[in-house]
Amino acid sequence: MRKILAILFFAACALADEPRQPYAPDRRPDEGEGPFKRLIIRGATVIDGTGAPPIGPMDIVIEGNRITEVRNVGFPKVPINAERRPKDATKEIDGSKMYVLPGLVDMHGHIGGTEQGTTAEYVFKLWLAHGITTVRDPGSGNGLDWTIHERDRSARNEIVAPRIVPYAFTGKSMWDGGSINTPEQARKFAQWAAKNGAAGLKIIGGVTDPIYDPDVLAALLDEAKKLKLGTTTHLAQMGVARMNILQAARLGMGGMEHWYGLPEALFADRTLQDYPADYNYLDEQHRFGEAGRLWKQAALPGSAKWNAVMDELLALHFNIDPTFTIYEASRDLSRAMRAEWHDKYTLPSLWKWYEPSRAAHGSYWFDWTTRDEIEWKNNYRLWMAFINEYKNRGGHVTTGSDSGYIYKLYGFDYIRELELLQEAGFHPLEVIRAATFHGAEELHKASGKRPEYGLVRAGMLADLVLVEENPLKNLKVLYGTGAIRVNDESGKVERAGGVKYTIKDGIVYDAKKLLADVEKIVAAAKSATSQPAPDTAR
Numbered sequence: 001m002r003k004i005l006a007i008l009f010f011a012a013c014a015l016a017d018e019p020r021q022p023y024a025p026d027r028r029p030d031e032g033e034g035p036f037k038r039l040i041i042r043g044a045t046v047i048d049g050t051g052a053p054p055i056g057p058m059d060i061v062i063e064g065n066r067i068t069e070v071r072n073v074g075f076p077k078v079p080i081n082a083e084r085r086p087k088d089a090t091k092e093i094d095g096s097k098m099y100v101l102p103g104l105v106d107m108h109g110h111i112g113g114t115e116q117g118t119t120a121e122y123v124f125k126l127w128l129a130h131g132i133t134t135v136r137d138p139g140s141g142n143g144l145d146w147t148i149h150e151r152d153r154s155a156r157n158e159i160v161a162p163r164i165v166p167y168a169f170t171g172k173s174m175w176d177g178g179s180i181n182t183p184e185q186a187r188k189f190a191q192w193a194a195k196n197g198a199a200g201l202k203i204i205g206g207v208t209d210p211i212y213d214p215d216v217l218a219a220l221l222d223e224a225k226k227l228k229l230g231t232t233t234h235l236a237q238m239g240v241a242r243m244n245i246l247q248a249a250r251l252g253m254g255g256m257e258h259w260y261g262l263p264e265a266l267f268a269d270r271t272l273q274d275y276p277a278d279y280n281y282l283d284e285q286h287r288f289g290e291a292g293r294l295w296k297q298a299a300l301p302g303s304a305k306w307n308a309v310m311d312e313l314l315a316l317h318f319n320i321d322p323t324f325t326i327y328e329a330s331r332d333l334s335r336a337m338r339a340e341w342h343d344k345y346t347l348p349s350l351w352k353w354y355e356p357s358r359a360a361h362g363s364y365w366f367d368w369t370t371r372d373e374i375e376w377k378n379n380y381r382l383w384m385a386f387i388n389e390y391k392n393r394g395g396h397v398t399t400g401s402d403s404g405y406i407y408k409l410y411g412f413d414y415i416r417e418l419e420l421l422q423e424a425g426f427h428p429l430e431v432i433r434a435a436t437f438h439g440a441e442e443l444h445k446a447s448g449k450r451p452e453y454g455l456v457r458a459g460m461l462a463d464l465v466l467v468e469e470n471p472l473k474n475l476k477v478l479y480g481t482g483a484i485r486v487n488d489e490s491g492k493v494e495r496a497g498g499v500k501y502t503i504k505d506g507i508v509y510d511a512k513k514l515l516a517d518v519e520k521i522v523a524a525a526k527s528a529t530s531q532p533a534p535d536t537a538r
């Protein structure tokens with residue numbers, strides 16, 4: 001998110017000149033097991049990703065990187081007749097105390113970089129440790145060629161990483177073809193992105209690339225469609241006066257990130273946000289503070305305008321990827337800043353990146369007040385009402401985290417996104433469907449291909465999450481730090497859950513081992529730096 005904005009706003013800082021983060025190290029033989037000739041997960045309870053309820057005991061057969069059979073082998077609390085089970089396993093996992101879900105899809109996963117001081121290994125392992133087996137990089141901020149390189153290595157399982165779906169930022173920083181300021185330039189850019197391997201475009205405009213000029217955007221979306229590129233947008237305030245989300249959707253935009261442009265589409269008694277006279281978009285407290293006062297300026301839930309906008313977005317099959325989590329510090333700074341995982345898993349450089357700074361994106365705590373947090377809490381209520389109703393009326397909502405900014409950590413804060421969907425009104429099964437099948441469907445929408453992951457079903461690629469707790473009862477069990485629970489027998493405080501195994505492409509990763517690797521990376525960085533560590537800062 002930051003990189004592209006930085007380039008657009010501060011032309012002196014060109015992406016091409018920045019040092020890029022190194023590629024992830026090669027996967028060592030002791031990292032992950034498999035794929036296996038015939039892996040059988042025995043007696044598990046399956047949540048298949050379609051929204052169907054849990055079912056078990058099930059035996060799941062995986063041959064190589066593909067699920068070949070999901071067989072019911074009995075009834076709960078009744079001994080299983082061995083005769084009825086699939087045989088000839090070359091490897092078995094006892095799933096009798098486990099829930100098995102499809103691998104999770106993070107639709108908004110920047111891979112960090114030099115600004116955060118993160119490495120690809122650190123980011124990838126945090127994702128996999130939380131069951132994330134597919135990530136859409138919404139912009140490829142390390143360069144499209146960099147992201148494609150890692151996508152291909154991940155596809156060959158040469159690195160420990162989720163599947164990577166690279167989208168390219170629109171902007172002159174991405175290519176050497178110059179500013180995207182005419183319909184012709186827009187078409188050329190889409191062709192360049194497709195030719196260079198992007199799966200889609202993340203359409204974001206600053207002040208120098210007039211991407212929200214209706215003619216330019218129409219050409220870009222038309223060309224993207226012809227090339228079968230997916231499209232999504234962060235409809236920034238600098239463009240929204242000319243183009244709100246509904247207008248963009250009418251031109252063929254496939255979906256949206258965050259929420260910008262949506263309240264503006266819902267304006268009934270104004271055409272512009274009520275900007276104070278001293279507002280400056282590059283003062284990020286202005287930007288985020290005033291954004292927290294935006295939803296209340298839009299048409300109310302249930303009003304004619306609210307319904308008309310929702311009806312039209314639904315008819316256009318428009319995808320919404322709300323990324324509730326990334327704005328959470330706006331409504332509760334202390335919660336985001338003091339999240340318990342920072343101590344062990346947040347790099348000191350990342351912590352530094354989060355700290356208030358007038359020159360860093362998403363570090364807008366110059367004078368954040370109680371009132372600002374209250375405004376944001378109210379903002380969330382209206383936003384969540386829209387998202388929940390959109391889902392109830394058949395719209396697709398997906399799960400993205402945008403971690404690496406605003407005190408949000410890779411992996412951990414993706415799980416937080418799942419919790420926030422539940423807060424918005426989603427049943428946990430609806431949350432899991434959004435996080436799996438609907439994400440996979442959205443990533444395949446533009447190409448017209450059928451998803452090969454996102455469901456626990458024969459024929460699908462073996463991307464799975466195994467957890468020894470019931471995530472429907474408590475989504476917190478998916479956090480690497482687990483859920484806190486008092487053991488009634490011992491009276492002791494325990495940690496329940498944390499993903500046990502993440503299976504990606506038939507390879508079984510011990511999720512706790514991945515987290516231990518991250519812990520070591522962080523400990524080493526702390527001892528090598530004089531920067532204050534997260535647990536001692538402030």
Ligand SMILES: [Zn+2]
Binds near residue numbers: 001110138402
């Ligand atoms: Zn982003």
